[in-house]
Amino acid sequence: MITFLSGGTGTPALIRGVRQILYDSEIAVVANTAEDLWISGGHCAPDIDTAVFLFAGILDTNRWWGIKGDTYATHNYLPKVAGGEPFPVGDRARAVQIARAGLFQKGLTLTEAVERQCRSLRIGATVLPMTDGDAALFVDTGTERVALLEYRMAAGMGAEVRELVRPEPPAVTGEVRAAIEESDAVVIGPANPAASILPILDCAGMRDLLRDTFVVAVSPFSGGIAPDQKDAALMYAVGEPPTAPAVARLYGDIVDVFVQDIHDPDDVPGSLRLETRLMHERQAESLAWDVMAVIRHAVS
Numbered sequence: 001m002i003t004f005l006s007g008g009t010g011t012p013a014l015i016r017g018v019r020q021i022l023y024d025s026e027i028a029v030v031a032n033t034a035e036d037l038w039i040s041g042g043h044c045a046p047d048i049d050t051a052v053f054l055f056a057g058i059l060d061t062n063r064w065w066g067i068k069g070d071t072y073a074t075h076n077y078l079p080k081v082a083g084g085e086p087f088p089v090g091d092r093a094r095a096v097q098i099a100r101a102g103l104f105q106k107g108l109t110l111t112e113a114v115e116r117q118c119r120s121l122r123i124g125a126t127v128l129p130m131t132d133g134d135a136a137l138f139v140d141t142g143t144e145r146v147a148l149l150e151y152r153m154a155a156g157m158g159a160e161v162r163e164l165v166r167p168e169p170p171a172v173t174g175e176v177r178a179a180i181e182e183s184d185a186v187v188i189g190p191a192n193p194a195a196s197i198l199p200i201l202d203c204a205g206m207r208d209l210l211r212d213t214f215v216v217a218v219s220p221f222s223g224g225i226a227p228d229q230k231d232a233a234l235m236y237a238v239g240e241p242p243t244a245p246a247v248a249r250l251y252g253d254i255v256d257v258f259v260q261d262i263h264d265p266d267d268v269p270g271s272l273r274l275e276t277r278l279m280h281e282r283q284a285e286s287l288a289w290d291v292m293a294v295i296r297h298a299v300s
């Protein structure tokens with residue numbers, strides 16, 4: 001089994017490529033929950049839902065979030081009844097969020113609720129929240145604190161990021177621990193470390209787990225392409241520029257093979273240079289084959 005540490009849009013794109021090589025039952029996803037928040041009574045968990053929608057075959061892969069063909073009748077009607085939301089939520093995606101909130105009310109943990117929803121959607125892969133504890137991150141803009149997802153979805157491109165406000169690190173779940181211990185390797189997907197990967201690595205016990213596992217990390221930054229302005233701001237908020245060497249420093253000694261783009265002008269000593277752009281499915285499958293070849297050579 002291969003376990004992915006997943007957040008953002010790059011990792012799901014890579015997983016789509018890996019699904020051409022492995023059965024879904026051989027894939028586990030540990031999803032970032034730092035962007036989870038409550039919207040209009042529903043529990044919004046974007047990185048969990050992106051993985052769930054991917055394996056269910058309903059993910060909008062043009063945007064890499066939400067359900068393809070979703071409608072927005074509820075979101076559009078809310079302002080007419082003195083309501084409103086910071087960003088659009090699709091009607092079917094909202095149903096997933098409402099159902100998960102209902103499972104919480106019945107006493108289920110986040111892990112249990114996600115497992116129940118995966119079973120209902122007949123998903124063969126294992127999708128796990130990184131923790132059942134509170135891991136929500138907030139962005140300090142200097143004038144207010146806003147939820148990380150709200151910043152990424154609704155804030156202006158020039159919005160200041162003074163710091164990321166983190167809770168006390170929650171613990172990884174027993175289910176996450178078991179998945180990693182049973183895996184042949186862990187792949188850290190090409191996602192912004194500040195928003196998507198460091199929250200997972202900061203969970204109590206996670207780095208120790210990964211030191212005993214073969215880990216491949218893929219940098220989300222290629223150097224030749226300017227990163228999204230918000231992604232850059234979040235990286236600077238954790239004290240690093242948006243570059244591959246900075247990603248390698250943030251991950252530290254848990255990584256056995258660090259992958260950076262073949263065109264990246266920056267240099268990470270000892271890195272594996274591959275084509276990491278994931279603009280279409282063929283590129284994702286090509287990178288997936290390369291990553292799987294590395295893993296099979298290391299664990300054989």
